[in-house]
Amino acid sequence: MNENTQKLNLKREIGLVSAVSLIAGTMIGSGIFMSPQWVLYHIGSPGGSLVIWAACGLLAMLGSLSYAELGTVIKESGGEYIYILRTSGPLPAFLLAFTSMLVVRPASIAGIALSFAEYAVAPFYQGCPPPELVVKFVAAACILLLAIANCLNVRGSMSIQVFFMAAKLISLVVIIIGGVVMLINGHTSSFQNAFQGTIVGINPIGMAFYQGLWSYDGWNNLNYVTEELKRPEVNLPRAVMIAIPLVTVLYLLVNISYLAVMTPTELMSSSAVAVTWGNKVLGGWSWLMSVAAALSSFGSLNGTFFSGGRLCYVAAREGHMPDILSMAHVQRLTPSPALIFSTAISLLVLIPGNFKSIVNFFSFTAWFFYAITLSGLLYLKLKKRHLPESYEVPVVIPIIVIIAAVFLVLAPIIDDPGIEYLYVSLFILSGVMFYIPFIHFKLCPNFLTKATVFLQLFLEVAPTEKNTD
Ligand code: ARG
Numbered sequence: 001m002n003e004n005t006q007k008l009n010l011k012r013e014i015g016l017v018s019a020v021s022l023i024a025g026t027m028i029g030s031g032i033f034m035s036p037q038w039v040l041y042h043i044g045s046p047g048g049s050l051v052i053w054a055a056c057g058l059l060a061m062l063g064s065l066s067y068a069e070l071g072t073v074i075k076e077s078g079g080e081y082i083y084i085l086r087t088s089g090p091l092p093a094f095l096l097a098f099t100s101m102l103v104v105r106p107a108s109i110a111g112i113a114l115s116f117a118e119y120a121v122a123p124f125y126q127g128c129p130p131p132e133l134v135v136k137f138v139a140a141a142c143i144l145l146l147a148i149a150n151c152l153n154v155r156g157s158m159s160i161q162v163f164f165m166a167a168k169l170i171s172l173v174v175i176i177i178g179g180v181v182m183l184i185n186g187h188t189s190s191f192q193n194a195f196q197g198t199i200v201g202i203n204p205i206g207m208a209f210y211q212g213l214w215s216y217d218g219w220n221n222l223n224y225v226t227e228e229l230k231r232p233e234v235n236l237p238r239a240v241m242i243a244i245p246l247v248t249v250l251y252l253l254v255n256i257s258y259l260a261v262m263t264p265t266e267l268m269s270s271s272a273v274a275v276t277w278g279n280k281v282l283g284g285w286s287w288l289m290s291v292a293a294a295l296s297s298f299g300s301l302n303g304t305f306f307s308g309g310r311l312c313y314v315a316a317r318e319g320h321m322p323d324i325l326s327m328a329h330v331q332r333l334t335p336s337p338a339l340i341f342s343t344a345i346s347l348l349v350l351i352p353g354n355f356k357s358i359v360n361f362f363s364f365t366a367w368f369f370y371a372i373t374l375s376g377l378l379y380l381k382l383k384k385r386h387l388p389e390s391y392e393v394p395v396v397i398p399i400i401v402i403i404a405a406v407f408l409v410l411a412p413i414i415d416d417p418g419i420e421y422l423y424v425s426l427f428i429l430s431g432v433m434f435y436i437p438f439i440h441f442k443l444c445p446n447f448l449t450k451a452t453v454f455l456q457l458f459l460e461v462a463p464t465e466k467n468t469d
Pocket of ligand 1 (some may be wrong): 025217
């Protein structure tokens with residue numbers, strides 16, 4: 001690396017509105033259009049399903065309040081990665097970066113892109129499922145488009161975020177209004193004996209939570225970009241307190257609307273619940289629902305890209321990933337190498353990827369690392385490492401979230417130990433094989449240094465430094 005290069009900083013460009021859109025706009029994505037029937041299926045009753053949706057919202061709220069404290073104590077970008085690094089040390093942080101960059105992020109990008117594609121092509125294939133190749137092609141195009149937008153400039157990708165956030169808010173409000181009209185017209189049968197048939201068991205509850213929490217995932221998104229946020233100590237907690245309750249209320253009302261329009265059985269047998277809803281309420285205009293669901297996934301994907309690229313970039317900056325990934329474009333100031341890397345892996349995952357299994361693996365792995373991150377917060381709280389201006393939450397909040405996270409990780413294993421969860425755990429551990437030679441012993445293969453110099457010139461990128469102003 002050239003020591004004389006003037007170091008670059010990513011700018012603080014994110015204000016409160018963008019911050020709220022970055023959280024809410026990522027949270028509201030494919031899930032609310034895909035998971036309601038699965039939550040209902042696992043828990044067995046409309047009442048139970050609404051309780052799960054509310055509980056997921058509460059968990060996201062408590063989690064993000066705890067993260068807001070982490071973000072104001074450790075003011076660096078990088079989300080879980082940087083918090084685990086600063087509290088639990090380099091090995092667990094590396095394992096997180098490794099798993100997240102190679103599997104979790106690309107898988108979620110691929111998953112959301114697939115749901116975008118399913119809904120985007122649905123109006124052209126009425127009455128029959130679209131060919132898989134077409135869906136995957138559209139998904140790949142969507143990934144590439146957003147990758148380019150995110151490489152071009154930060155403000156541009158933030159505008160995309162705000163625009164799509166507005167679009168999906170409108171579509172959710174349309175669903176809610178439709179539901180209210182149906183309720184006023186007496187469609188309340190789903191809510192009579194609402195808890196009848198509730199299935200109480202560790203595995204069903206865990207699985208229902210996995211599906212619900214997928215829709216809420218993204219609650220931690222702002223913590224990936226703390227260094228680009230204006231006045232993080234104020235805006236981080238504020239954005240969380242606006243975005244999460246907003247999303248929770250919307251999700252609950254949308255679910256009530258689905259249940260007002262469909263019977264629980266209809267809901268469970270629908271493959272794309274928003275389209276079924278549209279057919280019943282909007283008649284000839286039902287294609288609007290496909291468009292809305294596609295737009296919603298598109299916006300969420302943009303947010304996922306935005307934060308995913310940041311994680312990769314911060315890990316590289318700390319020496320846990322090749323140097324090139326920590327650099328930013330000299331004029332555009334976007335971390336393009338990290339974004340290009342995420343894109344390439346996401347496209348690979350897209351080839352065999354399937355939406356449903358992605359959600360379960362995502363939740364399992366994500367909550368495993370959320371628990372480790374929050375244990376770090378507990379440690380900081382015990383050590384009282386606080387800055388005067390940092391935001392603090394009562395200690396019971398992270399404790400509740402940790403207990404919930406441990407339950408979520410153990411639930412599927414205890415009740416019904418699937419071999420896939422063993423694979424995921426082994427994959428996480430396999431990171432140790434890379435950690436020992438490359439990070440611990442700092443063995444840097446010669447070709448990597450050469451490749452870095454070449455790519456640096458080719459991509460017009462330069463090293464960046466932490467933004468501490
Ligand atoms: N909640 C989003 C959805 O419903 C998925 C978010 C994926 N996770 C993330 N951190 N971006 O589609």
